[in-house]
Structures are given as C-alpha cells and as structure tokens.
Amino acid sequence: MKYRDEYRTADAARGYANAIARITTRPWTLMEVCGGQTNAIMRFGIDQLLPKEISLIHGPGCPVCVTPIDYIDKALDIAGTPGVILCTFGDMLRVPGTKSDLAAARAGGADVRVVYSPLEALAVARDHPGNEVVFFAVGFETTAPANAMTVYQADREGLVNFSVLVSQVLVPPAICALLDRPGNRIHGFLAAGHVCTITGYAEYEPIARQHRVPIVVTGFEPLDILEGVYRCIHQLERGESIVENQYSRAVRRPGNQLAQQVMESVFQIVPRHWRGMGEITASGLGVSPAYQTFDAEARFGAVISQDESQGECTSGAVLRGETRPDQCPAFGTRCTPEHPLGVTMVSEEGACAAYYRYRRQVRRPVE
Amino acid sequence: MNEDSEQHCPLSSEGRELVKMAHGGGGRATARLLDSLFRPAFDNPWLERQHDGAVLDMPGAMAFTTDSFVVRPLFFPGSDIGAMAVHGTVNDIAMCGAEPQYLSAGFILEEGLPLATLRRVVDSMAAAARETGVRIVTGDLKVVERGKADGLYINTAGVGRVVANHPIEPGQVRPGDRLLLSGDIGRHGIAVMAAREKLDLQSAIESDCASIAPPVMALLNEGIAIRCLRDLTRGGLASALVEVAETAGLAARIQEADIPVREDISAVCELLGLDPLHVANEGRFMAVVAPEDVDRAIDILRRHSVSEAAVDIGLFLEGSAGLVTAQSVIGGSRVVDMLSGEQLPRIC
Ligand code: SF4
Numbered sequence: 001m002k003y004r005d006e007y008r009t010a011d012a013a014r015g016y017a018n019a020i021a022r023i024t025t026r027p028w029t030l031m032e033v034c035g036g037q038t039n040a041i042m043r044f045g046i047d048q049l050l051p052k053e054i055s056l057i058h059g060p061g062c063p064v065c066v067t068p069i070d071y072i073d074k075a076l077d078i079a080g081t082p083g084v085i086l087c088t089f090g091d092m093l094r095v096p097g098t099k100s101d102l103a104a105a106r107a108g109g110a111d112v113r114v115v116y117s118p119l120e121a122l123a124v125a126r127d128h129p130g131n132e133v134v135f136f137a138v139g140f141e142t143t144a145p146a147n148a149m150t151v152y153q154a155d156r157e158g159l160v161n162f163s164v165l166v167s168q169v170l171v172p173p174a175i176c177a178l179l180d181r182p183g184n185r186i187h188g189f190l191a192a193g194h195v196c197t198i199t200g201y202a203e204y205e206p207i208a209r210q211h212r213v214p215i216v217v218t219g220f221e222p223l224d225i226l227e228g229v230y231r232c233i234h235q236l237e238r239g240e241s242i243v244e245n246q247y248s249r250a251v252r253r254p255g256n257q258l259a260q261q262v263m264e265s266v267f268q269i270v271p272r273h274w275r276g277m278g279e280i281t282a283s284g285l286g287v288s289p290a291y292q293t294f295d296a297e298a299r300f301g302a303v304i305s306q307d308e309s310q311g312e313c314t315s316g317a318v319l320r321g322e323t324r325p326d327q328c329p330a331f332g333t334r335c336t337p338e339h340p341l342g343v344t345m346v347s348e349e350g351a352c353a354a355y356y357r358y359r360r361q362v363r364r365p366v367e
Numbered sequence: 368m369n370e371d372s373e374q375h376c377p378l379s380s381e382g383r384e385l386v387k388m389a390h391g392g393g394g395r396a397t398a399r400l401l402d403s404l405f406r407p408a409f410d411n412p413w414l415e416r417q418h419d420g421a422v423l424d425m426p427g428a429m430a431f432t433t434d435s436f437v438v439r440p441l442f443f444p445g446s447d448i449g450a451m452a453v454h455g456t457v458n459d460i461a462m463c464g465a466e467p468q469y470l471s472a473g474f475i476l477e478e479g480l481p482l483a484t485l486r487r488v489v490d491s492m493a494a495a496a497r498e499t500g501v502r503i504v505t506g507d508l509k510v511v512e513r514g515k516a517d518g519l520y521i522n523t524a525g526v527g528r529v530v531a532n533h534p535i536e537p538g539q540v541r542p543g544d545r546l547l548l549s550g551d552i553g554r555h556g557i558a559v560m561a562a563r564e565k566l567d568l569q570s571a572i573e574s575d576c577a578s579i580a581p582p583v584m585a586l587l588n589e590g591i592a593i594r595c596l597r598d599l600t601r602g603g604l605a606s607a608l609v610e611v612a613e614t615a616g617l618a619a620r621i622q623e624a625d626i627p628v629r630e631d632i633s634a635v636c637e638l639l640g641l642d643p644l645h646v647a648n649e650g651r652f653m654a655v656v657a658p659e660d661v662d663r664a665i666d667i668l669r670r671h672s673v674s675e676a677a678v679d680i681g682l683f684l685e686g687s688a689g690l691v692t693a694q695s696v697i698g699g700s701r702v703v704d705m706l707s708g709e710q711l712p713r714i715c
Contacts, residue, residue, distance in 0.1 A: 010624070013697035045699015116564055170468045348640055358701035
C-alpha cells in the first residue's frame, strides 16, 4: 500500500505542478508565513516543481526566530536564579541570547528542562513545591491556547510556585506590517493552516480586501502546499483577492472558539517586538491583569528591550522575505548550524537552517 | 529474616536489596555479587576460572570493538540496556565482516540501584548473548555514589573472527555501488523517547534492538561482494550514509519513497519535528554491494527475520565527497545531512 500511495502522491504532485504551469502567465511572488511550510517546501523540493515565474519567499513564520533577544536574555536570567526550574520547548535551548544560551546555562548547572507540552511544566511545579517553576511560553496562535490553559489550571489548583514568561505573537498583524513596508513585493500569501485551526480566518478577510492580496489558508503536506500555490496563482491571474481555505479538513472560518476563549481570558493583546521587524502594534499576547501573579515578568522583573545588533547576519531581512538565506554571504561558510551567526540558522524551523539542511550543495564550511 | 543473616547473604532478600558502595569495593560483597549473580547468568568456563582476564584461542584476523551504553530508562518497549549492550557490540563486530565470539562487560552501578533491577539487566544480557552465540568472558564492576549515574552504565567490548576475505570499509565503495537497507527505520529512537518522555502514544512502538550478525554472515558465506557495512545507531541512516560517502570520497543518492518507515513512526516524527532518517536504530544496517549482487543480496537478507524487509534504496556516484541527496516522494530533490547537535523536538 505504502509504495503505491506514494507513487500516487508523486503523480498528484506532478498534476498540480502542470496545472500551475498552465495558468501562470507572468512572474508572481508568494510568501508562505509558516516555518513548517518552509521546511516542507525545502524538504520535498516543492519549489523545484513550480514554473520559474513563481518565487516562493519565506516569511516570519518561525516562532523561535522572531522571539526577540530580550526574552532569551530574560529566560537566561531567570534560569540562573537559585531555586528556579525553567521549562521550555526543546528548540529554544540553542537560541543565543546576548551572552549565552539555555543549553549552555543547563551545562553550567542551571535547572533547565525540556518539556513536550506546557502541561508537563505544570506537573514539574506540582512535584517541586519548594522551587519556582517558570515556563517559557513561546509561539504563535497555535501554542497560545495550551499555554493559556496551564495558567488557568495553575490558578484553579492554587499553585503558587508557577509562572509563565510569555513571548506569544500573532500572525495577522505581522502580515499587515509586511504589506505596509515600502518596496513590498508580495503578491499573495499561503497562511499557516495550524494557526487558522485555532483562529479561523475571518480576520484575514479585511487584509485580503484592503491590500488586494489573495490569502490561501494552507496545510503542511506537499500536496496541500501545491494546491495552496495553485489557488493563489489562480486568483492572481484573474485579478481576485479573497481568502480561500485549502485546509478545510482542519480549519473552519470561525476557528476553535473554545481555544480562543481560554486564550482571551488568560492573555491580553499587547504590542510586541519582533526580531527583524521591530515593534508591531497589537501583535502579541501578554498575561492579562486577572492572572498577573502567574506572569514571570511580575515575579522576576520586566523584560528590557535592547538594541538588536545582528553584525553581519541578515536574518532580519530573511524574516521579512526580502532576501533568501542562500543569498547571505555567510551562508554555509561562516554560518552553519554548528556555528550559527543568527537565529534563523539555529532554529529547526528557521529558513536558513532549512536551506542549509536541504539545499546546500557545498558541504564543508570554510573554517 | 534478621539483620544478621541479611548481612551474610545480601541476595536472599533481593527484592528489597540495593546496590551499596561495598559491592564495588573488590572485597567480599563484590565476590558475593559475582558468585550469585553474574557468573551463573553468563555461565561459561572462562568465568569459572576466576582469573583476572580471559585467555582466548583465536587464530587469524580478528575484529575488536567497544561501546558504552547509557540509555534512560533502563527498560523500554521491546528491549533494555542489557540486550542493547550485547547487541550493540555484536553488531559492531558484524559490521567489520566478522563473526562475534567473545565479549567483556564493565558495569558502573549507582549506589541504591535495586539488585532486582541489576538481575533483570544481567539476565537480559545473558539471554541476548546466548541467542547470538557470544560468550561474556570477562568483566568489571564499579559502584559510584548515589546521584552520580542513571542507575547503571554498561561498557562492552568484543572480539570476533573475521570471515570476510576482503576489507569491508568505506574506502572500498565504488561509483555505481548500490545501497541496501535492512528494514524499516526509526523504531528504537522513538520507543526510547516515548518511554523517557512518557509520551502517550496510541500505538505500541517497540525498539528494533536485535543482532544483525546472522544476515551479515549469510551474505559473506554466499560470496556477496560487500564493500561496506554500517549499523544505523545514533545519528540514524542519514549520519551513517554521509559518513561513508565522505570517507569514500563519493556522493550518494537515495529514493525517499523506497525507505520503509512505519506509519506510526512517521506520525510521531512529524509531530515532534524529527526526521526519521536521523532517528537511532539498534537492529538495522546498511550494506553497500556491487551492482551485480543486488538481487542476490536482497534475497539472502530477506531470509532472515531481522532483515526480512531489506530494500535497495539508492546508489553511490561520482560527485562532491559526502554529498547525499534524496529524491523526495513527490519528485523533488534535497540534501540529506548529519544531525547537527542534539535532536530537539520543536514548538509547533
Ligand atoms: S545564513 Fe546565518 S548569517 Fe546569514 S542570514 Fe542566515 S543566520 Fe544570518
């Protein structure tokens, strides 16, 4: 079965690729917003099947990448406080702060634990009543409901030793910010299916209308992405700009309202600094006043914004879709996953890491 | 049983007995542990001689290897640290084209480890050794303070008689040689991760831990021109392949659609953001063979249960040394690389 299905998949992929080629009459630039989609595109070689008129560019869709350095520094600071257990998802471990990263802090004796779900952090808090347990809550709308749930649950249980360091970001304001940038060249968007599973896509409709860009809510399988591209190009060629839902097996227009309710009760919308894009109004979530005792910033001091000097790294431009990773002079030479110069090379979901992993033709880094 | 008699016979109430510092002291307690637990389990004339080492009679070329085992948890679906410590070293010997014969076993025990746990591990090693036809002929035992180890660590070293009449190593690989994979990949790594992180998986994923010596011996005995063998442990298929290609000074190309990955394994990998090509195995290997031998080699492999799903997944070719590319299931192409650093599950 397996082999047959996969051949069918290859056939279907070719079918889509041919259909896209048939309707494409001029150059178009599409942005996929999600790092998972960037990885799928690189991993399956989806871009190689598309006509040369179509450029896929990668957006700010990696939650690790857009988390500003201030939060990493704060997490390091908290992890270094005696008696604290810092819980985090695995991919935050290697992200460099100003001076160090969480993996190094752990090697140096800090109690940093990798969890697979935020509820595990809650269990750590229950098991270690004598320690302060802090969960580093990072991510887009996909992770927000579960992270909110931990706060809600901690409150119900009356846990006094648990708090969250929140760096949650919201996708639609970032899309608007990209479209408002001078020189923006994005013709259409593949919106992240997982995000829309939670939020739905009604919020995207005014964006598509006002900015005259088609937005197609798209899944993560190769065929999802090809279909997303097809629908986007189809709209562009006909001069349309509406929101379409390719990922209807998981996404409904209103989204998951229960998840939204939890999110809204625990978090509030705040301005948020994005790596590479600066501060974007109403683009993040912070702990709402009602749950303030669970806010790590209330316990350990607020995150202090700092200037983000990236040296020779151009990851800001990569996150804005203005340059491709392989156009960076340091790519694959001075910058590799072992010796990363920027966060987009560190994160598994990062665009530079995806290019390095799946596209690099030169193997050996120049030492 | 009173305290006094317990002192004389530490194993008589084994269910409650714990490893103590004295067990590693080299004195009576050590001797009692060896007599009551290790020697009967491993049961062979070399151990009975109670010498400082084993004297082996091994004419001809020998393969010699060592490995340490530090897996957590000690027991996981499908296997445990003991069986792994035997199979891991046996498999490394087999990968040299040699028939595994003798092993040593060094134990580092953590004070406070239940003796019952140690016995389970030792029994599992003994069973694995019996099944593979190797003898555990010498060993060592140390105890470290509580908190200094994860229960127990095992080091095994092994020797075996070289059966191959030609070198089996990456340097022998030629352009055009085919790459055979002995079965589905990713089971061991996911089984251990699921057990360690207490992931609540719908399906039972068991480690593939097993001896791969029998199919390798069969390939050699039937005269297959094996250029190189590699077991796919830490770093998985991807790392093994890149390493061999780099050393051979060749490029390699594989077809992703031909690589068997169980559906439940690929689902977990998808969920955690892991690439099955990077996930560890304990009973899988790749064999590089001359193109004219492919069909016969696959036939032979498929006769053995550990390699009954053997497949041809690609080939080596001229190109940048170590550049491994995979044709994706939808017909695109990508680079396959070694894992950089530790495998970490991603956020979403
Ligand atoms: S390749 Fe490295 S230096 Fe260049 S943009 Fe990416 S992370 Fe920054």
